Each structure stands twice: as structure tokens, then as C-alpha cells.
Amino acid sequence: MIIWVRRVAAGEMEKVRARRTTALSDRTCPPPGYCGVTDTGCVPRRRSPSAGTGAAGSETVSSRIRGSRRPRRTKAPRRTPRAEDRTGPTPRRTSPRLERDFRTATPGTSRAAKRRRRRRCRLALRMPRVCREVIVRCAHQTAEGAESDDWLRVQNALLQEQVCAQRRMLRELETQLQRSQRTCAQLRTQVALYDGEMARARRQLDAELLSLKEEKERVVREAFVRAESQMKAVHDNLAGVRSKLAGLHPALRTLTADYNTLKKQVHHFPAMLRNAIDDAKREICRAIGDVSATNQKLVDKYKREMNLRKKIHNQLVQLKGNIRVLCRVRPVAGGEEAEGVLTFDPDDDGVLHLSDKGKVTTFDLDKVFGPEATQEEGFSEVEALVTSCVDGFHVCIFAYGQTGSGKTYTMEGAASDPGLNQRALRLLFSRVADKSPEWEFHICVSMLEIYNETLRDLLGDQPAADKLDIKMNPDGSGQLYVPGLTRVAVRTVDDVNQVLEAGRASRATACTDLNERSSRSHALLVVSVAGLNGTTGSRTQGKLNLVDLAGSERVGRSGAEGGRLREARHINKSLSALGDVMDALRRKRPHVPFRNSRLTFLLQDSLQGDSKTLMMVQVSPVAADAGESLCSLKFAQRVRSVELNASKRPDSRSASSSPTPQSLEVASLVSRRPRAPFGPNSKRLEKPPPPPSLRLFFLWL
Numbered sequence: 001m002i003i004w005v006r007r008v009a010a011g012e013m014e015k016v017r018a019r020r021t022t023a024l025s026d027r028t029c030p031p032p033g034y035c036g037v038t039d040t041g042c043v044p045r046r047r048s049p050s051a052g053t054g055a056a057g058s059e060t061v062s063s064r065i066r067g068s069r070r071p072r073r074t075k076a077p078r079r080t081p082r083a084e085d086r087t088g089p090t091p092r093r094t095s096p097r098l099e100r101d102f103r104t105a106t107p108g109t110s111r112a113a114k115r116r117r118r119r120r121c122r123l124a125l126r127m128p129r130v131c132r133e134v135i136v137r138c139a140h141q142t143a144e145g146a147e148s149d150d151w152l153r154v155q156n157a158l159l160q161e162q163v164c165a166q167r168r169m170l171r172e173l174e175t176q177l178q179r180s181q182r183t184c185a186q187l188r189t190q191v192a193l194y195d196g197e198m199a200r201a202r203r204q205l206d207a208e209l210l211s212l213k214e215e216k217e218r219v220v221r222e223a224f225v226r227a228e229s230q231m232k233a234v235h236d237n238l239a240g241v242r243s244k245l246a247g248l249h250p251a252l253r254t255l256t257a258d259y260n261t262l263k264k265q266v267h268h269f270p271a272m273l274r275n276a277i278d279d280a281k282r283e284i285c286r287a288i289g290d291v292s293a294t295n296q297k298l299v300d301k302y303k304r305e306m307n308l309r310k311k312i313h314n315q316l317v318q319l320k321g322n323i324r325v326l327c328r329v330r331p332v333a334g335g336e337e338a339e340g341v342l343t344f345d346p347d348d349d350g351v352l353h354l355s356d357k358g359k360v361t362t363f364d365l366d367k368v369f370g371p372e373a374t375q376e377e378g379f380s381e382v383e384a385l386v387t388s389c390v391d392g393f394h395v396c397i398f399a400y401g402q403t404g405s406g407k408t409y410t411m412e413g414a415a416s417d418p419g420l421n422q423r424a425l426r427l428l429f430s431r432v433a434d435k436s437p438e439w440e441f442h443i444c445v446s447m448l449e450i451y452n453e454t455l456r457d458l459l460g461d462q463p464a465a466d467k468l469d470i471k472m473n474p475d476g477s478g479q480l481y482v483p484g485l486t487r488v489a490v491r492t493v494d495d496v497n498q499v500l501e502a503g504r505a506s507r508a509t510a511c512t513d514l515n516e517r518s519s520r521s522h523a524l525l526v527v528s529v530a531g532l533n534g535t536t537g538s539r540t541q542g543k544l545n546l547v548d549l550a551g552s553e554r555v556g557r558s559g560a561e562g563g564r565l566r567e568a569r570h571i572n573k574s575l576s577a578l579g580d581v582m583d584a585l586r587r588k589r590p591h592v593p594f595r596n597s598r599l600t601f602l603l604q605d606s607l608q609g610d611s612k613t614l615m616m617v618q619v620s621p622v623a624a625d626a627g628e629s630l631c632s633l634k635f636a637q638r639v640r641s642v643e644l645n646a647s648k649r650p651d652s653r654s655a656s657s658s659p660t661p662q663s664l665e666v667a668s669l670v671s672r673r674p675r676a677p678f679g680p681n682s683k684r685l686e687k688p689p690p691p692p693s694l695r696l697f698f699l700w701l
């Protein structure tokens, strides 16, 4: 019995132990279907050897690592009934307390558990008391094991989570490992490529090195050959130099001797040099004296030549006449009747026939320009006078004629085709430039008008307010001057254009019945030309007066009245005074009435003596103007008969002081041209041919 009880107790103990083992294995392993490697892939922790039987534990770990199967539970060997057990049941001694304890100590409420419990109860009832107590204790211990089993399950779940995290980490590590392996493979491939490249480069370098070595050897060989040939040439040269050197030794000795001689001479050189310098100075002074004398002779000769040229030019102008009268016929404007009024002589360009009221009058003038004549042709007759002005003579150029006959056109012209004023100034600048650098000229321009016998400065700030007067120059030269008159220094044609433009803007113009824009005043452009010859010291003082006279008009015809009538009377009065002055000059009267008008008074120094005067008489070709044209041409005829006496020119103003033998010779050759007698109806005289001496003079010119 005791043995049976022991065996039963041992069997119970074995069961409890097996259960504990199972619990322990459950504590470390996940429940079936959850912790298998196949299901979850997680790897369990290593179990401690005390956690269960070695075989069962090792099988569970290995199966989990492999992840193939669910671990088998180790079952306690089924106890086979023994002979003692089969001796029969123990008489039933029921102990209620023991049975209750036994029931309560046995866990489980399921039907199988109840069945097992009942069976154990039956067995226990058949057991002795000690065995039952052992069994109860064992049951108690089993209950404790169940509690710890629950705790172990929780631990197991935590460990499972850790295992999963470790497993994920392991997968990442595996992925990184695979990536690293791929990178490693690529690097290995690149290393192989680099090795190939290195080998190829090494081979190439070897080949280049070899070729360079060969090149070096070749160059060295060539250099050696060249050096050999050069050395040979140098040796040859050296031999030649040596032989020459041998020949130079005697020459060196000679040179040394010469050097010693020269050394002695150099010792005496300063004294010799001083002597030579003194001699040279004397020579130079003598040469300078000779040159100065020659120069003085040349200057004298130049002066004489200049004076001769001036005299000859002057004589030429005098031959043409100190007072020249030209006539210009303006073109017929549209709608004007001009048939047969003016006719020209085809054989003589100085003859003009005027038909007025059936009577034909012939006028003999210096030149007549037809309607088709250009400004250039008109100016060609003025060029000589501009040269005279540069030579120091006074020149006066008038434009005279009835209103609307073209005076302003002839003097001022258009912008595209300038008139006498601008052309004369251009030529003046050209002549002055020709005489440079021996001569230095200072040119000043003044513009004034005489309006109703009052002088106005056209270049002043207030032309209308400034009333000027004509006075004798206090310097005793006998010259007239206008105090306060603006004088503008001009150096270029542009300067002149600006001055002309300013003066033109200030000029008084007004409308009449005869001419839309009629000049109602005498406009004077006065150009003073002062010259100084730097070589001879000669001075000249010329004056060029360019006068656009106001239009003469018959008061009754122009319809002027009031202010216009006063203007017309002043104009006609001053023109009449001009005619009187001309007449007195022609008749060589002792008194010339210069002071009868502002115009003649102002031009006094340019109308007498050796001055040159040119009058451009403007004529209208229109039949209605024939009467006016007749008056203008009669006036021109009167003026033309005037001769200015060169001897009356004041000496103080003369640029060429004393006549030279050449000028006297030329003067003796000159004879006066015959002039037509004064008078409007005078007949034209035939021009006699020039005397032989005069022809000779022209040829000489």
C-alpha cells in the first residue's frame, strides 16, 4: 500500500512536474499557432537548462529556430496500472473534509476537468490518508503553478513583441547587407575597370616614353652633328682672326703713335677752340650784317613792288573811272507790260535804249546788265573795288532806282543767291587771307540807316531810339565819324552773316502802293579795313560803303500821304542832294554841297579825292515805269560824267605815301576815257580806240 501510495504520489508528482515543465515552456514560448517560426517567424529566447527537460527544451528551440513545426509537448508517461492497483479498491472511508479539500484544491471547471477531478476523488477515496494529503498538497502546488503560469504568459507576450522588433531589425539589416553586397559588387566592377584603365594608361605611357627617348636620342645626335659643324666653323674663324690679329699688330703700333700725337694736340685744343670760336663769331656777325643789309634791300624792294602793284591797280580802276555807273534791268514779273520799253545794243554792253511816250533815248553807261544777268555777273564788276579797299582806298557802292526796281535784291540778294554785300565781304576776307601772314587786317562792320534824315544804328540795342550825329574826328585826320555807332569786329563770313541778319531785322520797312515791302530808308553797310604790314610797318585804312538807297518815287503816283508822304519827300530830297554833289564834283566847283543831306555828308570821304564809287542803277522794264526809268537813267548819266580828282585825296589817309618811279611811269601812260557830256538827252559819243601807249600798258599788265 505504501508502495502504491508512493507510486501514486510519484505519479502525481510526475504530472505536476510535467505540468510545470509545460508551464515553463509556455512561459518562454508563444501559444501554439502564435509563436511558431512558420507562423510568425520570431525566434524564442534561449531557455535556461532548468526551465524543463533538456530534450523537450532543445527540441522546442531548434524547431522554433527552424520555424518548421509546433513544438510537441512532453507528456508525462501514462501510468499503467500496477499489480498493487489491481488488488482491488480500498474500502471506502468517506472523509467529507478531505473530499471538500480535494475538490477545492483541484482547479478546472470544464467537463473533462470535472471528470478528471471525480476520477481523482475516487482514487483518493481509495487512497490512505497520507496519500491524499500528499495529493492535496500537490494540488495546491499545482494551483500556484497555474498562477505563475499566467504571469509567465504575460512575460511571454512582451518577449514576443521584442522578438518581433528584433526580427524587423534583422530584416532591415538583411536589406542593408544585400545593398552593401550590391555596392560591393559594383565597386569590384569599377575597380576592375580602373585596373584595366591603369594598365592601358601604363602601356600608353610606356610607349610615349619609348618614343620620347628615341626622339631625344635623335635630337641629341642632330645637335651633336650641328655643334660639330659650328665648332668647325668657329675654329676656322678663329684661325682667320688669329691671322688678322697678327696683321693688326703693326697697325696698332701706328695707332698708338697717332694717339700719342692726338693727345698732345688735345692738350692744346682749348686754346685752338677759343680761337676758332672767335673766328666763327666774327664770321657770323659779318654774315648777319650782310643778310640784314640784303634783307633791308629786299624789304625796300618789296615795299616798292607793293606800292607799284597798288598804284597799277589804282590806275586800272581809274582807267575804268573812279565813278562807274552800271545799270541793271530787273526781270518782268507775271502780268506786267514791258514790250519795247527797253532795248539793248548787241554790239555794246554799255548802251541802253529807253522808249518813253514814243521818244527813244539812248544812254551810254559803263555796263548794262539785262534781266537775265546773274548776281555773280553783277559782282564781277565790283571785285576790283574790293581790292582797292584792301589797298587802303575808300569805296562806295550805291544801288539807286525807283521803288520796286530791284535795289535790295541786287545788294542783299536771296539766301541761296546772295547779292553784292555778302559777295563783297567774302572777297574781302579772301583778299585778306591772301595777304597773310605779311599783312594783318582788322575788319569792323557797322550798319546804319538814314530814315527821314535821321541816322539810326541798326546794330544798336534800340535802333529807333538811338539818333546819331555826324562829326569831325577829333584826331585831326579830317575824317568824319559817327559817335556812338556800333562797330562789330568780324573774322569770318559767318560773323558777317550774323551782323547782316541783325541789321536787316532792324531796318524800317513799310508798305506802299507800288511795292509790298518797300525800303523806306537808305541802308548803309560800312566796312572798315585796317591793315598792318609786319615786314615793312606800312599801314592802310580802307573803307567799303555798301548803300541800298531808298526807292525814288513820284509822290503822286505812289499815292503816299501823311507819314509816307514825309518819307517820300525826305528820300527824294536826299537823292537830289546826292545828284547835286555829283554835279559839283563833275564841274570841279570849289564848294561841294556835301552837307545838304545826311547821306552825302556821311559819304563825304568816300565821294571825293581818290575814292572809288560805283553806282548800280536799277531799272524796271515795265511800260508803266518808263517815266521813272527815264529819270533814273538821266541821274545815272549825270553821275557818270563826274571825275574824282586823285590829287584831292588827303595825304594823311594815303596808304602809298609817295609815288614810285614805276607808278609815275604807269601814270604817264594812262589817259582819261572820254566821258559823255552831262544831260539826259545828250547824244552818245563814240568811244575812241585806246591810244597805243594805253594798249602797251594793258599788254604789260
Ligand SMILES: Nc1ncnc2c1ncn2[C@@H]1O[C@H](COP(=O)(O)OP(=O)(O)OP(=O)(O)O)[C@@H](O)[C@H]1O
Pocket (backbone or CB within 6 Å): 329, 330, 331, 371, 401, 402, 403, 404, 405, 406, 407, 408, 409, 410, 515, 517, 518, 519, 520, 549, 550, 551, 552, 618
Ligand atoms: N534781277 C532780279 N531777278 C529776280 N527778281 C528780281 C530782280 N530784281 C528785282 N527782283 C524782284 O523784284 C521785287 C522788288 O525788288 P526789290 O525789293 O529789290 O526792289 P527795291 O528797289 O529794293 O524796292 P524798294 O525801293 O521799294 O525797297 C522783289 O520781289 C525782287 O525779288
